[in-house]
Amino acid sequence: xxxxxxxxxxxxQPLMRWLDEKLPLPRLVYGAIGAGYPVPRNxxxxxxxxxxxxxxxxxxxxxxxxxxxxxxxxxxxxxxxVESIMRDxxxxxxxxxxxxxxxxxxxxxxxxxxxxGLYYGSYKAPREMVWLLGVVIFLLMMxxxxxxxxxxxxxxxxxxxxxxxxxxxxxxxxxxxxxxxxLGGFAPDNAALNRFFSxxxxxxxxxxxxxxxxxxxxxxxxxxxxTGVDVKGEQDTVPFHPYYTAKDGVGVGVxxxxxxxxxxxxxxxxxxxxxxxxxxxxxxxxxxxxxxxxLPFYAILKSFTADFILPAKLWGVLxxxxxxxxxxxxxxxxxxxxxSANYRPKxxxxxxxxxxDVLLLGYVGGAEASAKNVILGQIGAxxxxxxxxxxxxxxxxxxKPVELPNSITEAVLAKHGGTSPAHTALKTDxxxxxxxxxxx
Amino acid sequence: xxxxxxxxxxxxxxxxxxxxxxxxxxDFINIAAVxxxxxxxxxxxxxxxxxxxxxxxVLAQSTTEVDLSKIEPGQGVVTTFRxxxxxxxxxxxxxxxxxNAVDVASLRDPQTLAERTKAGKENWLITLGVCTHxxxxxxxxxxxxxxxxxGGYFCPCHGSAYDTAARIRQGPAPKNLFVPEYTxxxxxxxxxx
Numbered sequence: 001x002x003x004x005x006x007x008x009x010x011x012x013q014p015l016m017r018w019l020d021e022k023l024p025l026p027r028l029v030y031g032a033i034g035a036g037y038p039v040p041r042n043x044x045x046x047x048x049x050x051x052x053x054x055x056x057x058x059x060x061x062x063x064x065x066x067x068x069x070x071x072x073x074x075x076x077x078x079x080x081x082v083e084s085i086m087r088d089x090x091x092x093x094x095x096x097x098x099x100x101x102x103x104x105x106x107x108x109x110x111x112x113x114x115x116x117g118l119y120y121g122s123y124k125a126p127r128e129m130v131w132l133l134g135v136v137i138f139l140l141m142m143x144x145x146x147x148x149x150x151x152x153x154x155x156x157x158x159x160x161x162x163x164x165x166x167x168x169x170x171x172x173x174x175x176x177x178x179x180x181x182x183l184g185g186f187a188p189d190n191a192a193l194n195r196f197f198s199x200x201x202x203x204x205x206x207x208x209x210x211x212x213x214x215x216x217x218x219x220x221x222x223x224x225x226x227t228g229v230d231v232k233g234e235q236d237t238v239p240f241h242p243y244y245t246a247k248d249g250v251g252v253g254v255x256x257x258x259x260x261x262x263x264x265x266x267x268x269x270x271x272x273x274x275x276x277x278x279x280x281x282x283x284x285x286x287x288x289x290x291x292x293x294x295l296p297f298y299a300i301l302k303s304f305t306a307d308f309i310l311p312a313k314l315w316g317v318l319x320x321x322x323x324x325x326x327x328x329x330x331x332x333x334x335x336x337x338x339x340s341a342n343y344r345p346k347x348x349x350x351x352x353x354x355x356x357d358v359l360l361l362g363y364v365g366g367a368e369a370s371a372k373n374v375i376l377g378q379i380g381a382x383x384x385x386x387x388x389x390x391x392x393x394x395x396x397x398x399x400k401p402v403e404l405p406n407s408i409t410e411a412v413l414a415k416h417g418g419t420s421p422a423h424t425a426l427k428t429d430x431x432x433x434x435x436x437x438x439x440x
Numbered sequence: 441x442x443x444x445x446x447x448x449x450x451x452x453x454x455x456x457x458x459x460x461x462x463x464x465x466x467d468f469i470n471i472a473a474v475x476x477x478x479x480x481x482x483x484x485x486x487x488x489x490x491x492x493x494x495x496x497x498v499l500a501q502s503t504t505e506v507d508l509s510k511i512e513p514g515q516g517v518v519t520t521f522r523x524x525x526x527x528x529x530x531x532x533x534x535x536x537x538x539x540n541a542v543d544v545a546s547l548r549d550p551q552t553l554a555e556r557t558k559a560g561k562e563n564w565l566i567t568l569g570v571c572t573h574x575x576x577x578x579x580x581x582x583x584x585x586x587x588x589x590x591g592g593y594f595c596p597c598h599g600s601a602y603d604t605a606a607r608i609r610q611g612p613a614p615k616n617l618f619v620p621e622y623t624x625x626x627x628x629x630x631x632x633x
Contacts, residue, residue, distance in 0.1 A: 166574035185498045186522040284577040311614040
């Protein structure tokens with residue numbers, strides 16, 4: 001684990017030395033996110049988003065645990081308890097808005113984190129396990145977010161639960177029994193609400209556990225970097241602390257500004273007014289839509305309208321789950337040895353098209369099911385699958401990559417006008433670049 | 441003898457003289473113990489899985505009585521059955537004729553109106569008000585609702601259209617609206633469930 005030049009933890013204080021002998025927890029932290037973890041020196045701000053996702057999870061757990069002190073998971077009283085949190089509980093409105101918008105922030109930074117991995121090839125060998133664990137975390141997050149959205153027991157909560165558990169009834173023969181088993185009734189009610197609350201409280205801690213595995217798996221090969229070129233020596237890295245703790249600090253500041261703007265100026269921007277109406281099993285809202293972060297997947301679900309061998313409903317459900325499960329195969333669908341799309345001219349174009357496609361699907365997912373939107377959704381869904389199953393394997397064979405830099409340091413120095421590491425390093429007074437160069 | 445080497449030092453070799461069993465006694469005890477624990481584990485998992493099924497109080501809500509005397513031809517009412525909406529509709533002769541005019545073989549879920557109603561009571565169409573796509577409540581039971589291109593029910597969520605016999609005609613839903621079990625107690629009253 002880690003590079004041979006990684007700094008070793010040497011406690012100076014007697015108390016810390018004593019602790020290190022009994023339980024080397026500070027040593028673990030030092031090696032994981034401290035000065036003992038050497039990181040490529042050229043990471044850009046896209047590498048902030050892992051830390052930001054971790055921060056978002058911590059915020060969700062803190063606000064969630066406090067909200068649970070005031071929430072009643074009883075179908076006759078859940079809605080009223082959420083209203084009481086908003087009106088009566090001290091600072092309850094703040095905790096709830098922070099938790100609801102915190103979910104959006106969490107998904108937002110995770111989407112950027114996934115996009116970073118896609119662009120810079122962080123899913124490729126030797127980091128496949130990091131990617132696979134990441135997809136597991138994403139699936140757990142989706143389940144947690146869905147169940148959390150049911151808890152306020154508003155109209156969108158209820159009908160969201162009805163529609164999402166309805167996915168399982170698409171399974172041939174046993175589907176309806178599975179749905180009734182999941183709900184504990186024939187429609188969402190008290191039993192479903194209670195089990196969703198129980199699991200919504202549990203899953204974040206499962207996510208935290210998988211995150212530890214995700215970081216563990218990452219620290220074996222070490223972090224990827226914008227060039228995708230492997231670390232060749234000590235001159236290519238800097239210690240995580242203080243260099244990236246400081247850089248992540250900048251990202252945390254920006255994150256906090258956007259988060260605060262949402263909470264304090266437009267807390268309901270990303271919500272739906274219908275969810276301030278109590279759940280009514282006898283009235284479907286005119287327009288059921290999931291939260292913004294599920295819209296692209298909802299569009300894929302909606303884009304199957306005709307039976308073809310299997311029923312249209314089953315196709316929709318299979319495609320929607322398939323669109324995520326597909327990501328598990330990504331490390332083996334892309335066979336190019338070059339990681340970073342900076343050096344892959346064709347992939348770079350198609351990744352921009354894929355981003356536009358996902359945004360289009362997001363639009364269609366939230367729009368009415370008119371004939372035009374259905375066709376747009378079908379094109380978008382088809383392209384999504386084509387990207388991963390046809391375009392990506394094809395370009396990874398046919399593409400001629402741009403010439404890669406010999407090392408991370410060479411790429412960094414070329415950017416600053418230098419040509420050879422030794423030559424430029426002496427001219428710059430930047431401590432960061434001179435120290436490793438002189439040491440060699 | 442080859443078996444001699446398998447006798448632990450200091451133990452009486454007598455029991456080993458006959459033959460060496462495969463699995464040996466120690467393996468057998470090992471397998472038996474783990475199997476016993478495994479069976480016990482499964483026995484504990486069963487109630488953990490079964491607790492998720494509908495509880496007795498939920499199942500107890502499984503019958504509903506409906507008074508039909510106040511429903512005029514062309515009208516419908518919504519009541520609940522197992523906490524789900526139940527559509528009770530008194531079809532007009534025109535709606536019955538429309539439903540019977542359809543070629544059953546052309547339907548996605550082929551059923552005649554007679555199969556979906558009771559003999560002699562073809563005007564009483566009793567279905568769950570739950571779209572078979574993803575469970576929304578279709579429009580069309582209340583007066584003035586959008587009844588869709590086939591004059592029955594229309595689901596606003598994903599555009600499934602049902603005809604006057606509540607059969608799926610267009611859109612993503614795979615099945616006709618579900619007809620629950622029910623019996624006529626008298627000419628003007630039914631028990632569902």
